[in-house]
Amino acid sequence: MEPKVISQTLSTAARSGYWKYDGRSHFCQKQGSGNNWANGYSVHGPKHKEVIMDLVQREAEKCDRLGGFFTIMSMAGGTGSGLGAFVTQCLRDAFPSSFILNHVIWPYGTGEVIVQNYNSVLTLSHLYQSSDALLVHENDVIHKICAQLMNIKQISFRDVNQVIAHQLGSVFQPTYTAEGGLHYSRNPLGDLMEMLVPHPEFKMLGLRNIPQMPENFLAYSTFSWPGLIKHLRQMLIANAKMEEGIDWQVRPPCLGSSIPSSHSTNKPLHFNTSVANLVILRGKDMHSVDLGSFRDPSLYTSWLNPQDAFNAWKTPRSFNKYEKSAALVSNSQFLLKPLDSVVGKAWNMFASKAYIHQYTKFGIQEEDFLDSFTALEQVISSYSNL
Numbered sequence: 427m428e429p430k431v432i433s434q435t436l437s438t439a440a441r442s443g444y445w446k447y448d449g450r451s452h453f454c455q456k457q458g459s460g461n462n463w464a465n466g467y468s469v470h471g472p473k474h475k476e477v478i479m480d481l482v483q484r485e486a487e488k489c490d491r492l493g494g495f496f497t498i499m500s501m502a503g504g505t506g507s508g509l510g511a512f513v514t515q516c517l518r519d520a521f522p523s524s525f526i527l528n529h530v531i532w533p534y535g536t537g538e539v540i541v542q543n544y545n546s547v548l549t550l551s552h553l554y555q556s557s558d559a560l561l562v563h564e565n566d567v568i569h570k571i572c573a574q575l576m577n578i579k580q581i582s583f584r585d586v587n588q589v590i591a592h593q594l595g596s597v598f599q600p601t602y603t604a605e606g607g608l609h610y611s612r613n614p615l616g617d618l619m620e621m622l623v624p625h626p627e628f629k630m631l632g633l634r635n636i637p638q639m640p641e642n643f644l645a646y647s648t649f650s651w652p653g654l655i656k657h658l659r660q661m662l663i664a665n666a667k668m669e670e671g672i673d674w675q676v677r678p679p680c681l682g683s684s685i686p687s688s689h690s691t692n693k694p695l696h697f698n699t700s701v702a703n704l705v706i707l708r709g710k711d712m713h714s715v716d717l718g719s720f721r722d723p724s725l726y727t728s729w730l731n732p733q734d735a736f737n738a739w740k741t742p743r744s745f746n747k748y749e750k751s752a753a754l755v756s757n758s759q760f761l762l763k764p765l766d767s768v769v770g771k772a773w774n775m776f777a778s779k780a781y782i783h784q785y786t787k788f789g790i791q792e793e794d795f796l797d798s799f800t801a802l803e804q805v806i807s808s809y810s811n812l
């Protein structure tokens with residue numbers, strides 16, 4: 427929201443020499459939302475709706491074919507979270523048949539904004555109503571990747587953002603989306619939703635990729651597809667966010683029992699059950715890769731046909747100097763623990779009515795909080811019962 431931040435972003439893009447923002451395509455105000463969701467959602471949102479939506483409309487009209495909207499926002503502050511949730515709702519109203527994917531930055535677990543759990547609960551519950559899917563990046567996880575895989579000593583947001591950008595690029599750079607296809611997808615957002623979001627109750631998407639290492643290590647490393655796929659699959663089922671420290675003991679539950687898996691009590695602890703998965707392979711010989719291990723029905727919930735639950739996109743073009751690389755977007759139980767923790771912490775604060783007056787003064791009532799808690803408890807319960 428702040429002019430300094432916006433002008434820095436504009437000039438960084440222009441300086442890159444690769445691309446720049448249209449000089450008129452930005453919006454800022456003198457002040458942000460003071461880490462208050464209600465301020466962003468109930469004050470800044472309605473006040474600036476017209477200007478913001480005019481800017482969006484102008485961009486949309488430039489498109490021959492509008493694929494949809496991809497928003498980038500944090501949950502812990504007031505602007506990304508509150509204004510972001512408000513704008514997402516406006517997009518849904520103004521473009522009812524367009525795809526909306528919200529890229530959401532999950533705050534560090536500790537030491538940031540005191541009301542971050544309130545802001546996160548309000549953001550998630552509102553996005554769950556108006557968005558098609560939420561692609562989540564946890565700052566703690568990316569920070570760990572910077573430290574352990576990228577060998578960065580003093581980690582800044584710039585480093586964190588570079589890893590996030592790499593991961594997003596590994597999904598959204600052009601690929602062939604049809605089996606054996608030779609045409610790049612023209613509708614990546616739509617294809618992504620079609621493959622990963624088969625039910626509106628399950629909208630949480632997570633992203634993992636392999637390999638990830640400092641650029642100067644690449645010249646000395648070789649990778650085999652079977653090795654990469656084996657690691658990526660174990661990262662999925664053991665819910666490891668990076669290739670280091672994977673728990674190799676985690677195994678899929680045995681199938682063949684007569685009890686439907688959703689009612690099964692014998693699921694191994696820590697096994698990460700999926701609704702759907704999408705693997706994206708980039709680099710040479712990708713056509714020969716055997717992805718059978720991702721088609722294993724025991725990885726998935728019982729209510730979806732396993733054949734529909736797994737898809738792969740491929741391209742022979744290597745990505746970002748990696749000769750071979752694989753990314754996995756999954757709709758799975760990966761976020762259950764962090765979600766449960768955020769909701770639990772927010773609930774404890776709410777029970778003692780801490781800081782609630784900061785929200786009621788901008789028109790967000792206690793009932794709004796209760797509705798948000800209920801909505802997210804439902805999401806937690808749905809994912810738990812996969």
Ligand SMILES: Nc1nc2c(ncn2[C@@H]2O[C@H](COP(=O)(O)OP(=O)(O)OP(=O)(O)O)[C@@H](O)[C@H]2O)c(=O)[nH]1
Pocket residue numbers: 427457458459460461462500501502503504505506507531532533534538565583584586587
């Ligand atoms: N990954 C990443 N996270 C960021 C970055 N900047 C801020 N955050 C996270 O965003 C949260 C804070 O929200 P901000 O985005 O700074 O706040 P805002 O949306 O501008 O809202 P106000 O400051 O209240 O106007 C914290 O969880 C930060 O860790 C960034 O450049 N990269």
